[in-house]
Amino acid sequence: MLNKLRGSLLLFIAALIWGTAFVAQSKGMDYIEPFTYNSIRTILGGFVLFPLIFLNKSRKSTGTPNDNSYNKISFIGGICCGIILFAASSLQQYGISFTTAGKAGFITALYVVIVPVIGLLQKKGSDLKIWICVFLSVLGFYLLCIKNDLRLSKGDLFILICAFFYSIHIILIDNFNSKGADPVKMSCVQFFTAGIIMMIGMFTFETPHLSNIFAAKYTILYTGIMSCGVAYTLQTIGQKYTVPTAATLIMSLESVFAALSGWILLNEKMTIKEIIGSAIVFAAVVLSQIEFNFNKNKILQKDNT
Template sequence: MRLKNSLLLLLTATIWGVAFVAQSAGMDYVGPFTFNCARCLIGALVLVPLIVAMDRGKRRQKEVPAENKKVLILGGICCGLALFLASNFQQFGIQYTTVGKAGFITACYIVIVPLLGLFFGKKCSPLIWGAVVMAVVGLYMLCMTGGSGGINRGDLLMLVCAVLFSVHILVIDYFSPMADGVKLSCIQFLVAGVLSGLFGLLFEEPKLSQLLAAWVPVLYAGVMSCGVAYTLQIVGQKGMNPTVASLILSLESSIAVLAGWFLLGQQLNAKEITGCVIMFGAIVLAQVPVGSKRENTVAEN
């Protein structure tokens, strides 16, 4: 189960890594709030047929588990609010800083998650803390290449984004064991999409022609990044240590660079390749069982 969840989170990171291209392209046509509104609402719509099919399948098999609708709705609202704030800070921040610095600062949630987790009784082993340090070093070597400059407004916005994505991971960690992952994901997209739409109407001038012009990046971000990836995150995080989950998800930065290498012909230098290797090493280290967990793993095998 742990390996399966880790693979689901790795697939999530892969989809998000490629989605950086879609997010960047979409900003050429529409504003941040409008872009996030469209992608989140599409993500919610994509999941509706899946939810209907799953419910019908459970009824046919006479497997209809008791469901706490209050917890489901509350969890969806909390996850949606965190997603709305984090995703929009990211969209605004990336306009004022370099892509490398944006990737590094955003992925700093791998440090923020365990720090915030301490306040909620989430303890981490020395191996996981070591993996966090390795991941930070790897991200720095991967993203902070040349001409990084000083801290600017975009960097501060991305730092807030990293904190908010950390909160989003911890909120999912709290609610995912108590609610259906697909339904929770659908509600969070609906909340984030509606809130983004309201702010878009207040502070932007959304036009249908602009959305149609950006249909390719919006569709990818909506169907894959939202509908598929965020749902995989919720399902994959069930029973996972949130710090380990954040380490796996942080691979989106490495995957984004690798995607640029394979798909766009962007070459990696020795420093960037070393950063990728260190990042993958951190993920492997985080998966090593410790103490009683090691004994349980051996017993299971």
């Protein structure tokens, strides 16, 4: 129970960081292009984890027979997650240019549905409570993000594919965690993998200028250190103690925190509909964390007395 609470708290903090990072990202886009911004902050996130890796190494005894296998699993996991992270973030960035931010946020958040569906295909059942929470979350996201209609455009299709990749990312992390991968090492490899691929895109499709990068330095530092280095690592560690379906519900609070941070930091207005949507999503996440233990034996004993 304590591990589950710890995992949920780490995922909650990750969602909070990601939500507030939307403000920094929107400001960063005023200075530099998407591949340039994402590649620099992602690689920065990898460098941020170096001290933590060496600190963990000094605390652990080395030379055990399983050290090499765990390192191999962490490395392979990091490369796989990095490739998926690159695909998801690139599709999202490309799709946003053809649709509204609200629709992009809603469609991206549909990973709360995709993950349990994939779980069913893998014969990993989800209980009724989780499906109720998923339904409430989708309803909340609709109220929070959709301002007009929900007709699908070219950009919406790219965002939907992006949501699928984010779902794969969550499932991959759970898979490699179960095989004993080191969360910090796996995150570090993930960032360098995604960052290097993004850098190829940067030099291929964009024209980066050092002066513009320096102008966006504060937003890059925040999103690189906090959003990448800290939050994604908290996700990897938190998922060790949380099943993927519940983890997606907690991490989906990112959209709520993004709306709240825009309201507080950028003076963006929130309508009554958006506030109700945020409250429904938050309630769904809280409900997903509540344990309902009904002891059937005790009920039968009471009926017999």
